[in-house]
Amino acid sequence: MSKTILITGSTDGIGKLAALKLAAAGHQVYLHGRNSDKLASVVAEVKAVATGAALDNIDGFVADFSDLTDVRKMAAEVKEKLPKLDVLINNAGIYTAASAMTKDGLDVRFVVNYLAPYELTNALLPLLKKFGKARIVNLSSAAQAPISYKAFAGQASLDDKDAYAQSKLALTMWSMNLADTIVSNDINVIAVNPGSLLNTKMANDAYGQHWSSADKGADILTELAISDEFASDTGKYFNNDINNGVHGDKKGAFGQPHTDALDKEAIAELERQTQQVLQSLSLD
Numbered sequence: 001m002s003k004t005i006l007i008t009g010s011t012d013g014i015g016k017l018a019a020l021k022l023a024a025a026g027h028q029v030y031l032h033g034r035n036s037d038k039l040a041s042v043v044a045e046v047k048a049v050a051t052g053a054a055l056d057n058i059d060g061f062v063a064d065f066s067d068l069t070d071v072r073k074m075a076a077e078v079k080e081k082l083p084k085l086d087v088l089i090n091n092a093g094i095y096t097a098a099s100a101m102t103k104d105g106l107d108v109r110f111v112v113n114y115l116a117p118y119e120l121t122n123a124l125l126p127l128l129k130k131f132g133k134a135r136i137v138n139l140s141s142a143a144q145a146p147i148s149y150k151a152f153a154g155q156a157s158l159d160d161k162d163a164y165a166q167s168k169l170a171l172t173m174w175s176m177n178l179a180d181t182i183v184s185n186d187i188n189v190i191a192v193n194p195g196s197l198l199n200t201k202m203a204n205d206a207y208g209q210h211w212s213s214a215d216k217g218a219d220i221l222t223e224l225a226i227s228d229e230f231a232s233d234t235g236k237y238f239n240n241d242i243n244n245g246v247h248g249d250k251k252g253a254f255g256q257p258h259t260d261a262l263d264k265e266a267i268a269e270l271e272r273q274t275q276q277v278l279q280s281l282s283l284d
Contacts, residue, residue, distance in 0.1 A: 002053035004085055005225055006078065006124075008032040008065070008117070009092025011042045014194055017218030018089065019046050022225065026052030030082070031060040032074070032092065065092050065116035066102045068281060075123035085127040087225045089137045090117035090171075096160045104281055105154040113167035118174055118274065129185050133231065136178070137224045140191040142241055144169035144258040149273050153280075172237060172261040173270050179235030188234035191257065193241060194220055216240065220251060237261065 005022055009015045011033035023029045023046045031046065033039035039060045047058045059081075063074035078085070094112045102111050121136060128134040145165035150156040158166065175191035182189070194217030220240050224230050239255035260266040 014217035015091040028057035109163040
């Protein structure tokens with residue numbers, strides 16, 4: 001059965017590859033990107049491989065995820081355009097940027113990698129609850145580090161590596177909590193490390209090398225989105241580095257995230273700090 005799937009950050013890397021694979025399998029895929037021209041080009045690429053119900057149901061949404069007002073506007077557009085949403089893949093992410101701070105004075109990694117998917121997902125929960133079993137797939141990382149709440153609030157600076165790892169732990173902690181809070185609403189939530197140093201622009205720009213193919217990451221996103229194998233899994237962390245180390249393209253397995261992702265007190269503190277930061281912003 002064809003599913004309606006939204007993939008953020010899908011004009012490049014594993015998000016784009018997953019969109020191509022899902023459309024080719026007949027699913028209705030909606031993409032997201034920051035640049036309208038690039039998004040239109042990738043939407044055309046995805047349409048070219050689409051089959052079945054997907055043929056007339058490939059489109060995209062433009063939003064800058066470093067601006068939470070933009071994220072909220074995109075959520076409203078998605079709710080207006082789509083009658084339902086079966087799968088949300090929060091794939092958009094950033095490691096380094098020309099400016100580490102957003103216009104609101106927050107670290108761009110915390111905003112793009114955590115606060116944007118937090119805002120988008122919570123806004124789209126009513127759409128995800130409409131029909132049957134829905135899935136939320138959140139892109140975590142092998143890099144996870146304890147959160148500095150001074151840096152999270154924009155009161156201290158971090159280097160790229162620390163900001164990225166802390167933002168990915170925040171996303172993972174929230175994923176575990178989200179699964180607990182919506183357990184009765186027929187929505188599954190999985191956080192996934194798609195693989196370390198995949199052959200993507202982000203990894204190559206950040207580290208100047210890669211260890212595995214981008215298809216390794218795209219394949220696990222595709223499976224987590226639609227495979228019956230994961231129909232009953234929620235509140236779990238899938239580590240695509242397990243089974244063959246960080247090198248190689250063999251599929252991984254469920255594993256253990258950073259201990260803070262399973263710590264109820266740490267998660268409660270993250271939620272408190274998140275609400276405090278969001279309330280400090282002037283969001284339209």
